[in-house]
Each structure stands twice: as C-alpha cells, then as structure tokens.
Amino acid sequence: MTVVALLAVLIQALHTVGAIGPGFDSWRPVAIIVVLWFIAIDVMVYVDGGVKGQRLLFLLPALQITLALIIFPTLFGLIVAFTQWDLGGVSGPVFNGLDNFRKMASDGFFWNALGNNFKYVLVAVPLQYVIAFGVALLLNQGIRGQKFFRVAFLVPFMISPVAVGWMVGRSILDANRGVVPKGLDRIGLDRISFFDQPVPAFLGIIAMDSWVAVPFIMVLLLAGLQALPTEVFEAAQIDGASPWKRFWNITFPLMLPVSVTAIVLRVIFEFKLVDIVRVVTAGGPGGATDTLSLYIYREGVESSNVGYATAMAMVFLIVVLVSVTLLLIFAARKVRDVVY
Amino acid sequence: MSATTIPYEAPRRRTNWPRLLGRVGIYAALIVWTVIFLFPLYWTVTTSIKPKEAVIQGPKLFPWIDFAPSNAGWFPLLFEQGQRSAFVRHFQNTLSVSLIAAVCAVILGSLAAYGLSRFQYRYGPYDNTQIRNFFLAQLILPPAAVALPILLMFINLGLKDTREGLVLMYTIMNLPIVIWIMFDQFNAIPIELDHAAQVDGASEWGAFLRIVLPIAAPGLVAAYILTVVLCWNEYFIALVLSSTNAVTLPFMIAGQVTSQGVKWWSMAALTCAAIAPLLVIGVLLERFIVRGLTAGSVK
Numbered sequence: 001m002t003v004v005a006l007l008a009v010l011i012q013a014l015h016t017v018g019a020i021g022p023g024f025d026s027w028r029p030v031a032i033i034v035v036l037w038f039i040a041i042d043v044m045v046y047v048d049g050g051v052k053g054q055r056l057l058f059l060l061p062a063l064q065i066t067l068a069l070i071i072f073p074t075l076f077g078l079i080v081a082f083t084q085w086d087l088g089g090v091s092g093p094v095f096n097g098l099d100n101f102r103k104m105a106s107d108g109f110f111w112n113a114l115g116n117n118f119k120y121v122l123v124a125v126p127l128q129y130v131i132a133f134g135v136a137l138l139l140n141q142g143i144r145g146q147k148f149f150r151v152a153f154l155v156p157f158m159i160s161p162v163a164v165g166w167m168v169g170r171s172i173l174d175a176n177r178g179v180v181p182k183g184l185d186r187i188g189l190d191r192i193s194f195f196d197q198p199v200p201a202f203l204g205i206i207a208m209d210s211w212v213a214v215p216f217i218m219v220l221l222l223a224g225l226q227a228l229p230t231e232v233f234e235a236a237q238i239d240g241a242s243p244w245k246r247f248w249n250i251t252f253p254l255m256l257p258v259s260v261t262a263i264v265l266r267v268i269f270e271f272k273l274v275d276i277v278r279v280v281t282a283g284g285p286g287g288a289t290d291t292l293s294l295y296i297y298r299e300g301v302e303s304s305n306v307g308y309a310t311a312m313a314m315v316f317l318i319v320v321l322v323s324v325t326l327l328l329i330f331a332a333r334k335v336r337d338v339v340y
Numbered sequence: 341m342s343a344t345t346i347p348y349e350a351p352r353r354r355t356n357w358p359r360l361l362g363r364v365g366i367y368a369a370l371i372v373w374t375v376i377f378l379f380p381l382y383w384t385v386t387t388s389i390k391p392k393e394a395v396i397q398g399p400k401l402f403p404w405i406d407f408a409p410s411n412a413g414w415f416p417l418l419f420e421q422g423q424r425s426a427f428v429r430h431f432q433n434t435l436s437v438s439l440i441a442a443v444c445a446v447i448l449g450s451l452a453a454y455g456l457s458r459f460q461y462r463y464g465p466y467d468n469t470q471i472r473n474f475f476l477a478q479l480i481l482p483p484a485a486v487a488l489p490i491l492l493m494f495i496n497l498g499l500k501d502t503r504e505g506l507v508l509m510y511t512i513m514n515l516p517i518v519i520w521i522m523f524d525q526f527n528a529i530p531i532e533l534d535h536a537a538q539v540d541g542a543s544e545w546g547a548f549l550r551i552v553l554p555i556a557a558p559g560l561v562a563a564y565i566l567t568v569v570l571c572w573n574e575y576f577i578a579l580v581l582s583s584t585n586a587v588t589l590p591f592m593i594a595g596q597v598t599s600q601g602v603k604w605w606s607m608a609a610l611t612c613a614a615i616a617p618l619l620v621i622g623v624l625l626e627r628f629i630v631r632g633l634t635a636g637s638v639k
Contacts, residue, residue: 026496026497026498027493027496027497028496028497028498031497051544054543054544054545055455055459055461055544056455056461057451057545058451058452058454058455058456058459058548059451059452059455059456059461059471061448061451061452062448062449062451062452062475062515062519063452065448065508065511065512065515066475066478066512066515069486069490069508069509069512070478070481070486070512072493073486073489073490073493074485074486074489076489076492076493077485077486077488077489080488080489080492135373138366138369138370138373139370141366143366143367143370149370149373149374150626150630151622151623151626152374152377152378153373153374153377154622154626154629154630155377155378155381155619155622156377156380157569157622157629158569158573158615158618158619158621158622159380159381159573159615159618160572160573160575160589160590160593160614160615161573161575162573162575162590162593162594163384163590163593163611163614163615164380166593166594166607166611167380167383167384167387167607167608167611168380168383170602171383171387171604172379172380172383176398177395177396177398177399177604178399179383179399179401182398182399211376211377211380215377216633219629219630219633219634220633220634220637223630223634223637224637258637261637262637265479268479268480271482272482272483272484272576274483274484274576275575275576275590278575278579279594292484293482293483293484293576296484296487296488297484297487297576297579297580300487300488300491300580301488301491301579301580306488306491306492309488310488310489313484313485313486313487313488313489314485316482316484316485317481317482317485320480320481320482320485321477321480324480
C-alpha cells in the first residue's frame with residue numbers, strides 16, 4: 001500500500017510538472033489513494049502494532065488530518081509564494097524567484113495592513129481586557145439574578161460577526177439611520193459619520209470587535225474570580241484593607257495567570273480580525289481599517305493574484321507566530337515574577 | 341450563614357448607607373451593560389418589522405409608538421417561494437456543515453487528547469508536551485495564511501464550493517480547541533479508573549470507550565457546542581472556498597444588498613432567523629459554553 005501510494009504521488013507529480021505523459025487529469029484520484037493509505041496505516045498499526053500501536057492509534061488520525069490540511073498546504077504555499085500565478089489566466093504558476101517579496105517590501109497597502117493588525121492588537125485587547133475585568137468584578141459581587149446577567153452578557157458571543165457588522169456597523173452606527181450618531185447629536189456632538197473618517201472608523205471597528213470579544217474574556221475572568229480562595233479576602237478585610245487595596249494587592253496578582261491566558265488568546269484572535277472589517281468598511285476609508293487577512297483575500301481571491309497573496313500569507317504566518325511566541329515568553333516571565 | 345464563618349461582619353441593625361449606595365451602583369452598572377449587550381438584538385428584532393419608511397426616516401425605536409409594524413421583512417422569508425427556498429438552502433448548509441464538522445472535530449480531538457493525557461509517547465525528540473503544543477499552536481495560525489493554498493488544492497481536487505470541503509476545513513480549524521478542552525477534561529478523571537477497567541479484562545480502547553468517555557460526557561458536550569457555535573458563525577474560510585453551492589447563512593445576510601439599496605427589513609428578519617438557534621443554545625446551554633471556554637485556564 002505504501003509503495004502504491006508513493007508511486008501514485010510520484011507519477012502524478014512528474015505528470016503535473018510535465019516530465020511524463022501518463023497520469024490523471026487532476027489530483028483527486030491521488031488524494032483518494034493517499035486517504036486509503038492513511039486508513040491502511042491506521043488499521044495496520046492497531047492490528048500489528050501491539051500495545052504501542054493501539055496507543056498510537058489515539059493520536060494518529062488527528063496527526064494525519066493535520067498533516068493533510070495544515071502542514072501540506074503550508075509547504076505547498078511556500079512553493080506558490082515564489083511564483084507568479086494568476087488564477088484567471090491560462091499560464092498557471094510561473095516561478096519568479098524573490099519578485100513577490102521585493103514587491104511586498106515596497107507595497108504600501110501591505111505595510112499599512114500589517115501595521116493596522118498591530119494597532120488593533122495594541123488598542124483593542126487592553127481595552128477589552130479592562131472592560132471585561134470590570135464586568136466580571138461586578139458580576140462577582142454576590143448579586144441577585146447573576147444567572148440572568150451571565151446569559152445576557154454571553155449573547156454577543158453567539159452572534160455572527162457578519163450580522164454584527166451589518167446590524168451594528170451599518171445600521172446602528174450609520175450617520176443617517178443610526179441611533180448612536182443621533183444620540184451623539186442630541187448631546188451636542190455633531191452627527192459623526194463613523195466610517196467616512198479614518199480615526200472614527202478605526203474606533204468603530206474596535207467597538208464592534210469588543211462587543212463580540214468582551215463576553216469571552218469576561219467568562220474566563222469570572223471563572224477565575226470564582227475560583228479564588230476566600231480566606232485571603234476575609235483576612236484582608238479583618239486587617240481593614242480598603243477595597244481598592246484588596247484589588248491591587250490580592251485579586252489582581254492572584255488573577256494574573258488567568259489574565260495572561262485571556263490576553264494571549266485575545267491577541268491570537270485579534271490577529272485574525274477580518275469579517276467585521278470586510279462587511280463594514282471593506283478596509284477603508286483610505287485603508288485606515290484594513291487588515292492583512294482582508295488584503296490577502298482581496299489580492300488572492302478577488303484579483304486572482306494567488307502567487308503574491310500567498311507570499312503575503314506566508315510572511316503573515318511568520319509574523320504572527322513570532323509575535324505570539326515572544327508574547328508567551330514575556331507572559332511566562334511576568335507570571336513567574338509575580339506568583340513566585 | 342452562621343456567625344462562625346463571618347465573625348467580622350458588622351451588625352445589621354442600622355442601614356449601612358455606603359454599602360447600600362455601593363449595591364445600587366453595582367446594579368446600575370450591570371443594567372447599563374445589559375442594555376449595551378442586548379440593544380443590538382432589540383434593534384435587529386424591531387428593524388425586522390419596520391416598514392421601508394421607518395428605516396429611511398432615521399432611528400425609530402418603539403414599534404406601535406414610533407412606527408406601524410409591517411411584514412415586509414418576515415413575509416417573503418416565510419411564505420414567498422424564492423426567498424424561502426433560498427433561506428432553507430443556506431440554513432441547511434450551515435446546519436449540516438456545523439453539526440458534521442463538530443462531530444469530526446470532537447471525535448479526532450478527544451482521541452488525541454485521551455492519548456496525550458494517558459500514555460507516554462516518544463518519537464525521536466518529540467514527547468507528549470511537544471505533540472500537545474504542536475496541536476495547540478495551530479490555534480495561532482490565521483485562517484488567511486492557509487486559505488489560499490487550501491483553495492488551490494480544493495480547486496484541483498473538486499472540493500471547492502462543496503459542503504465536504506467546508507466540513508474538512510472546519511474540522512481542522514476546531515481540532516486544537518477540542519484537544520485543549522478534552523485534555524483538561526481527561527486529566528481530571530483519575531487514571532485508576534482505567535486501570536480498574538483493565539483489571540476486569542477491558543483493553544485500553546475498551547476502557548476508554550466504556551468507562552472514561554461516559555464520565556467525560558459533559559466535557560464532550562461543551563466541546564461540541566462550542567465548535568458548533570464557531571462553525572455556525574464562520575465567514576472568512578466560507579468566503580474563500582464557497583461561491584454558489586456550499587453557501588452558508590452569513591452569505592445570505594450579506595446578500596440582501598440590491599440595486600435599490602439594502603433591504604434592511606429583510607436583512608434584519610434573516611439575521612433574527614439565522615441567530616435564533618444559537619441564542620436558544622446560548623440561553624439553555626450557557627453552562628456548557630462557559631465550561632468549554634474556561635477549560636484549561638482556571639484551576
């Protein structure tokens with residue numbers, strides 16, 4: 001089976017580059033052979049592998065699908081990144097060396113979108129964290145109807161960002177039809193046309209993104225608050241510490257591990273921000289709200305310029321991986337300093 | 341409440357004004373937040389029964405007071421052939437893709453999580469920690485980074501614009517989340533249970549399927565529901581991979597733009613119908629969603 005699968009891949013690869021004549025029209029039969037090969041490996045491992053094989057079978061399917069749908073496409077993307085490939089054209093991929101990367105270096109849209117990604121992370125995540133912490137603290141005050149508030153505060157998490165973009169972004173925040181600009185008008189601010197100017201547009205996107213994201217952080221922080229040992233607080237109360245002091249000297253440090261988890265997860269998701277932006281501003285005005293994911297989509301799918309878009313995607317992947325890794329290292333150090 | 345647990349509490353004879361004010365402040369703040377969190381929902385529901393004029397004239401808030409309700413939004417969605425069949429098609433796509441992808445992700449993810457929580461693997465330099473981190477690291481991966489190579493692959497394989505293609509992508513995208521939740525879940529179940537089952541003659545797979553899995557059911561439900569919610573609302577991958585056939589509900593919401601402008605009433609009615617199942621899940625199964633979201637981060 002292994003031989004058959006490898007042979008099929010080899011023949012088809014040679015056929016695709018044009019070295020030999022025989023082969024299939026598409027890779028579909030080869031993909032089917034590879035899937036059968038994966039299944040054959042699973043069966044063999046279980047039947048012939050003994051205890052060790054039976055244990056391996058727990059991991060194997062997850063590894064195989066990851067290999068097929070993450071590792072392989074990424075490697076394939078690395079090749080595509082060095083080609084000029086117009087999906088609409090007839091020529092197919094043409095190797096063009098480092099051209100894509102040279103183009104990227106001088107592409108204002110690329111740098112603007114990448115910069116915006118970092119701006120979103122730096123502005124939105126701290127804001128969402130502070131708001132979520134505040135709401136979680138309120139909910140943790142032994143209030144009545146906690147269940148009602150918890151469910152109500154989870155609602156935005158259940159709503160699709162596309163719906164949020166349309167109903168909030170283009171309806172509630174709309175200059176003519178919307179409630180918020182009208183309300184701001186009443187209290188003396190001129191009717192803001194949110195999505196015509198760079199800074200209000202950027203803040204408007206952040207507001208909507210926060211509306212969706214705060215419930216997630218709040219749920220994490222509330223669970224953390226409820227797991228805190230009560231003895232410490234009782235002792236502090238006997239000592240006469242003010243609520244303010246109790247928060248900064250006890251709650252906040254004890255919550256640090258949970259906070260770090262919440263912030264790291266939010267940073268990861270903030271880098272992926274795309275759907276709200278696409279629906280509400282499509283990156284405008286003047287690229288003020290653009291994100292790299294959206295620019296990659298416009299180049300790769302709307303303009304069919306796959307080679308260049310994939311090159312950007314690979315750079316994006318590396319930037320995000322490096323940023324999050326640095327953040328994790330920094331966060332681990334911070335937590336260690338405070339907790340131990 | 342007995343006096344022994346809270347001996348320091350002040351006697352409750354006279355009204356404690358600062359405390360009372362504090363309480364009022366807390367409830368006031370909570371109500372403000374409730375309004376912020378629920379208002380868009382209210383706006384969507386009211387917009388869905390607004391006539392065209394009420395939308396154009398500017399913000400109208402209260403049905404029957406500010407404007408006379410109209411059925412322009414709901415009627416075509418429920419009774420007009422074209423609109424209704426389009427809605428049913430999008431709804432079926434979303435439903436089947438979300439439910440099936442979540443099943444696949446939960447099966448593959450809990451198998452891997454169980455293996456990682458119970459056995460010691462070692463392949464060259466890679467042991468359990470590294471394998472687990474390898475899976476979790478995929479959470480970092482932005483969908484945009486793999487979307488294009490996947491698109492090219494799927495075009496060649498005939499999987500573009502099919503439900504199967506979306507199911508595959510949603511499975512792999514949610515696999516790390518399921519592994520995260522289930523690893524935590526299995527670790528909380530004592531390994532002695534497995535050993536006891538094995539003494540009684542069960543194999544390792546038998547112990548997993550018959551003993552451990554039923555105990556881990558709440559975690560499975562949490563992982564499943566969270567995955568369904570994430571798939572239901574996903575837009576970017578669907579946008580890249582689908583065009584006319586495997587289109588999901590977010591497509592239809594975004595598709596209410598006509599040459600005469602946006603049909604807000606239709607869009608609002610459609611949005612209500614699209615998010616209603618999730619809201620019901622959210623209200624009834626909030627416990628499981630919270631459990632899924634907090635797995636592994638709160639000890």
